[in-house]
Amino acid sequence: MEDTRHDSRAAQARVSAIAGLPDPFLRADGSRLSSPGEWAARRREILAQIVDIEYGGLPPRPERTLWTELSRTSVGWLDRATFITGQVRTGPDRPFAFLMQLLVPPGKGPFPVVLHGDGCWRTATDEISTHVVRSGCILAQFNRTELAADNEGWRDTGLYRVFPDGQFGELAAWAWGYHRCVDVLAGLPEADAARIAVVGHSRGGKTTLLAGATDERIALTSANNSGAGGAGCFRVQGPESETLAALLRGFPRWFGARLRDYVGREAELPFDQHCLKALVAPRALLTTEGFGDVWANPAGTWQTHLAAREVFRFLGVPERIGVWFREGGHNHGLADWKALLDFMAWQLDGAPPRECFAPDPFPGTPAAFGWRAPGRH
Numbered sequence: 001m002e003d004t005r006h007d008s009r010a011a012q013a014r015v016s017a018i019a020g021l022p023d024p025f026l027r028a029d030g031s032r033l034s035s036p037g038e039w040a041a042r043r044r045e046i047l048a049q050i051v052d053i054e055y056g057g058l059p060p061r062p063e064r065t066l067w068t069e070l071s072r073t074s075v076g077w078l079d080r081a082t083f084i085t086g087q088v089r090t091g092p093d094r095p096f097a098f099l100m101q102l103l104v105p106p107g108k109g110p111f112p113v114v115l116h117g118d119g120c121w122r123t124a125t126d127e128i129s130t131h132v133v134r135s136g137c138i139l140a141q142f143n144r145t146e147l148a149a150d151n152e153g154w155r156d157t158g159l160y161r162v163f164p165d166g167q168f169g170e171l172a173a174w175a176w177g178y179h180r181c182v183d184v185l186a187g188l189p190e191a192d193a194a195r196i197a198v199v200g201h202s203r204g205g206k207t208t209l210l211a212g213a214t215d216e217r218i219a220l221t222s223a224n225n226s227g228a229g230g231a232g233c234f235r236v237q238g239p240e241s242e243t244l245a246a247l248l249r250g251f252p253r254w255f256g257a258r259l260r261d262y263v264g265r266e267a268e269l270p271f272d273q274h275c276l277k278a279l280v281a282p283r284a285l286l287t288t289e290g291f292g293d294v295w296a297n298p299a300g301t302w303q304t305h306l307a308a309r310e311v312f313r314f315l316g317v318p319e320r321i322g323v324w325f326r327e328g329g330h331n332h333g334l335a336d337w338k339a340l341l342d343f344m345a346w347q348l349d350g351a352p353p354r355e356c357f358a359p360d361p362f363p364g365t366p367a368a369f370g371w372r373a374p375g376r377h
């Protein structure tokens with residue numbers, strides 16, 4: 001058993017690399033950063049480029065976001081937690097509305113929040129909800145497909161009805177949904193605005209990485225098995241992992257139109273997904289991965305982690321970027337949620353972690369890039 005696992009990891013580690021990962025410390029004008037104080041300006045350059053080319057921009061921020069509570073119930077089977085359903089409404093121009101549900105632990109808040117937008121396909125099970133609430137966190141959930149349907153008819157649904165000329169891809173529409181929930185959570189007495197985490201699975205994880213990268217109110221960003229266009233890598237591919245070509249063949253609607261220009265020209269893409277991860281710094285970032293989830297490119301994900309960690313190091317917070325690997329395939333199960341709650345308690349409350357968030361999943365694999373953080377050789 002042990003041997004098979006090591007064989008499969010060794011196979012995973014045999015990557016094919018199109019080119020080295022681009023150096024995030026290199027400015028557009030060719031000069032290189034030398035001190036952490038220069039990161040904010042460089043971050044803005046990367047942010048503008050990645051959001052535009054990869055995701056097609058974000059829908060505009062509304063002038064206001066309102067919350068209307070629709071119902072409130074005490075949950076007998078879960079320690080008398082409070083279950084609240086409400087409507088998130090934006091306006092006054094181009095009004096839009098969708099639902100959010102909150103499971104609030106008993107006792108005195110404000111509580112940290114885990115915000116999860118996968119209500120369309122993976123509403124947290126009773127077991128997971130129980131773990132979140134007993135960890136002292138609010139579980140806030142919405143259905144990101146209310147913002148844009150995840151099917152061929154997408155252009156005629158959700159936010160695209162409000163912005164018929166919108167060039168943003170669906171991941172951006174879904175990330176906007178996370179941001180609007182944060183607008184509401186930041187003003188709710190039950191929630192601690194300084195301790196909001198976001199999580200999602202697979203295409204939902206691609207969404208949370210974009211949401212966390214583009215909104216500094218999010219204290220902790222987490223993505224589970226997010227793969228290509230998420231925590232994965234376009235340039236470094238493990239065996240049978242999803243390439244840029246496959247991703248855009250299957251799901252062009254998730255991305256901005258300009259990403260297509262780089263199919264077969266990945267080496268010319270001015271960024272790779274380590275740059276998206278780096279945008280989260282110095283806030284906390286956790287990606288959770290399965291060794292058997294080969295389509296999601298565990299080996300390439302490891303490389304984007306190593307590369308993004310250079311930015312966290314540069315900013316003096318190397319422990320704020322974590323990665324957690326388990327055996328098994330494409331799934332967002334209790335073990336993944338437990339790892340997130342453990343990482344949250346560590347990062348947001350200072351509790352010593354039980355899990356290992358700095359593993360060596362592919363021992364002996366060299367980094368797919370030659371540069372290091374300025375000042376580190």
Ligand code: GCU
Nearest residue numbers: 202203204226227228242250
């Ligand atoms: C497809 C897609 C992946 C995506 C996954 C999912 O497999 O190719 O990129 O992550 O669906 O969302 O489950």
